[in-house]
Amino acid sequence: MADVARLAGVSSQTVSRVSNGYAGVTEETRQQVLAAMKELGYRPNSAARALKSGEFRTIGVITFSLSTTGNVRTLEAIATSAAREGYAVTLLPVAVPTQDEVRGAFTRLEELAVDAVIVIMEVHLLDAATVRLPPHVQVVVVDSDAGDLYTVVDTDQAGGTRAAVRHLLDLGHETVWHLGGPEGSFAAQRRTDAWRATLAEAGRTVPPLVRGDWSAESGYRAGLDLAAREECTAVFAANDQMALGLLRALHERGRRVPEDVSVIGFDDIPEAGSFLPPLTTVHQDFAEVGRLCVEAVLRKMRQDGPERGTTLVPTRLVTRASTAAPPAPSAPRSAPAR
Amino acid sequence: MADVARLAGVSSQTVSRVSNGYAGVTEETRQQVLAAMKELGYRPNSAARALKSGEFRTIGVITFSLSTTGNVRTLEAIATSAAREGYAVTLLPVAVPTQDEVRGAFTRLEELAVDAVIVIMEVHLLDAATVRLPPHVQVVVVDSDAGDLYTVVDTDQAGGTRAAVRHLLDLGHETVWHLGGPEGSFAAQRRTDAWRATLAEAGRTVPPLVRGDWSAESGYRAGLDLAAREECTAVFAANDQMALGLLRALHERGRRVPEDVSVIGFDDIPEAGSFLPPLTTVHQDFAEVGRLCVEAVLRKMRQDGPERGTTLVPTRLVTRASTAAPPAPSAPRSAPAR
DNA sequence: CCATCAGATGTTTACGTAAACATTACAGGC
DNA sequence: GCCTGTAATGTTTACGTAAACATCTGATGG
Numbered sequence A, B: 001m002a003d004v005a006r007l008a009g010v011s012s013q014t015v016s017r018v019s020n021g022y023a024g025v026t027e028e029t030r031q032q033v034l035a036a037m038k039e040l041g042y043r044p045n046s047a048a049r050a051l052k053s054g055e056f057r058t059i060g061v062i063t064f065s066l067s068t069t070g071n072v073r074t075l076e077a078i079a080t081s082a083a084r085e086g087y088a089v090t091l092l093p094v095a096v097p098t099q100d101e102v103r104g105a106f107t108r109l110e111e112l113a114v115d116a117v118i119v120i121m122e123v124h125l126l127d128a129a130t131v132r133l134p135p136h137v138q139v140v141v142v143d144s145d146a147g148d149l150y151t152v153v154d155t156d157q158a159g160g161t162r163a164a165v166r167h168l169l170d171l172g173h174e175t176v177w178h179l180g181g182p183e184g185s186f187a188a189q190r191r192t193d194a195w196r197a198t199l200a201e202a203g204r205t206v207p208p209l210v211r212g213d214w215s216a217e218s219g220y221r222a223g224l225d226l227a228a229r230e231e232c233t234a235v236f237a238a239n240d241q242m243a244l245g246l247l248r249a250l251h252e253r254g255r256r257v258p259e260d261v262s263v264i265g266f267d268d269i270p271e272a273g274s275f276l277p278p279l280t281t282v283h284q285d286f287a288e289v290g291r292l293c294v295e296a297v298l299r300k301m302r303q304d305g306p307e308r309g310t311t312l313v314p315t316r317l318v319t320r321a322s323t324a325a326p327p328a329p330s331a332p333r334s335a336p337a338r
Numbered sequence C: 001c002c003a004t005c006a007g008a009t010g011t012t013t014a015c016g017t018a019a020a021c022a023t024t025a026c027a028g029g030c
Numbered sequence D: 001g002c003c004t005g006t007a008a009t010g011t012t013t014a015c016g017t018a019a020a021c022a023t024c025t026g027a028t029g030g
Helices: A002-008 A012-019 A027-040 A046-053 A069-084 A099-110 A157-170 A186-201 A216-227 A240-252 A270-274 A286-301 B002-008 B012-019 B027-040 B046-053 B069-084 B099-110 B157-170 B186-201 B216-227 B240-252 B270-274 B286-301
Strands: A058-064 A088-094 A116-120 A138-142 A151-155 A177-180 A234-237 A262-264 A281-284 A309-313 A315-318 B058-064 B088-094 B116-120 B138-142 B151-155 B177-180 B234-237 B262-264 B281-284 B309-313 B315-318
Touching (some): A002 A012, A058 A069, A069 B088, A138 A286, A151 A286, A157 A186, A157 A262, A216 A240, A240 A270, A240 B270, B002 B012, B002 B027, B012 B027, B058 B069, B069 B116, B069 B286, B116 B286, B138 B286, B151 B286, B157 B234, B157 B262, B157 B281, B177 B186, B177 B216, B234 B240, B240 B262, B286 B309
Parallel strands (some): A058 A088, A058 A116, A138 A151, A234 A262, B058 B116, B116 B138, B151 B309, B177 B234
Antiparallel strands (some): A281 A315, B281 B315
16 A cells, blocks of 8 residues: 555555545546556455454354255355445354354354354254354344344245145145154254144144155155055155155155145255156245345344344245145045135 | 453463464463453454464355355365365355456455455356456366366366266167257366267267256256157266256156166266166265365465366266166167177 | 573564544635 | 635554564573
């Protein structure tokens, strides 16, 4: 900066003013400074800026693995929204989802140059007590029910589940089986709870819960079980990958979808429309989730907007070929199929 | 820091020494300083550190969308490897893959606090001439043939393609059709080239190229065409998503896989083993790619290691149920099926 | 008993920037 | 023509850290 000032024949402060687009600088001077900057290849030093201003203009994102569609798409939207606001995004991966690891990420974070943090993770791993965040670092959490502790943004998973289960009931199915996610997952828990509640509401029997671990492979294994049950005519899978495995298992066991069994997924991954058959599923708007996260975290930084609370992004049922009325024998009971 | 020093009754320099694990500090003093740090909740200011040291300990990653498995998995590996080396990763998403956008990302980058950059992108979008990177910022590129300009790390796509095509020929297929990726894509180009070369080498006719855009939907559309061609008994799809769409199209048109048509994919996405039928595909070790990227970029920063050149990560053919010998009518011609 | 030396700790300084304050120049009013 | 006020520009300073250098302490050997 001093060099630029010297070359342009001005003070370094004037260079600073030009660099920051400050008003009171003559056009002539401005041009001279810009020319000098260009000639010397001047670039503002962000470390010095951060030191002076106390702001890094960076948002940290802590996430456990980028293996799920949702996390990735959310991350992408966060990065895009943040960029639009002039913020950079720093990634803090947590290799294995143990509390130790998470704590490690937060420890690294403590030394990190971020103004705010967005956590894309089941909050129960986040053991608030042991985490000491730098003061003034704001946190927004995705995928959690910790709305009373943090600001939370999430998709309306209960609503999506309800729509999925109702769709199957409305088609005339006696009840709906559920291929749930892994035990520890909060998202899985919520979908399972909503499934139970919707069935209970409609006065249907609740079949035993079958669990997978989100992977297609686990869906396949669970599917082999489900295929063996004659009475199972409709399955709500907690995500599309497991639904894929389920479709394979049903096919291998000779049960046709949707003629014999209806299958519905969750997430609407890009491939869902190309499954055999194309999968009816619940679409989640992760782009919107990411956008809202950034919005929320920036608002918190500016000290306006609520400290905590949950924002839900609506989900949408996407109807494809994998769902239909149940086979004739077990015809509609109370709710007409129409 | 000054506060800590005061509380501990030492100089700020001693605090700095403790903070950085410097040797010549009495255990007693060290404990006092640590106690003071804890009491005051001291955290080193990374901006000041960066200003002093000239290093940000951050690697920037520029990528066009996180929509492909490969990019995401590579990114994840980069983040993990970087964390292990004490580096943070800053994400620079490029919304649409135009040169303007890419240039924009680099412009943002110029002001960004990074010591090095890894570009996960087709390099032809990267128009080296218009990009002025901060001096001393090292670049490593993934997915490109720019080994003469940059340090490049990539999977051995040609080798993987060769293995895939040879596998089909060895099964007895007359020739192999190719469902290629989009025109602009370098990865697609390489796979297509290797497909042609392998067929030519084996003295087979090269069927007309069919193109998709990586999506399952485009694979489906292309598949409807291919399904109509009796003579097509083996298809090599440039990625697993397109292969998925292809499987659906073949199924709908009543052509059985693998009895009538063999299908092979590329990437080995986690779901590939749960397709109908499970997909034979080429596995790519993206974790290794990410690891090597970080290694390469750090080596470049330390000024040892080559300035440019390409490192290839081996690929591996994963044989599943979607490939088999061709149907009887068009029996093996020159290469015996064994 | 003192010179020497090494290890521990303190002091000064600079990294690049921008806020706060100081100065200069010039236009307009009297 | 001088005073006042304002716009443009310059000067000083501090942000938090760590390298370089300075100082102090106590132990060792002659």
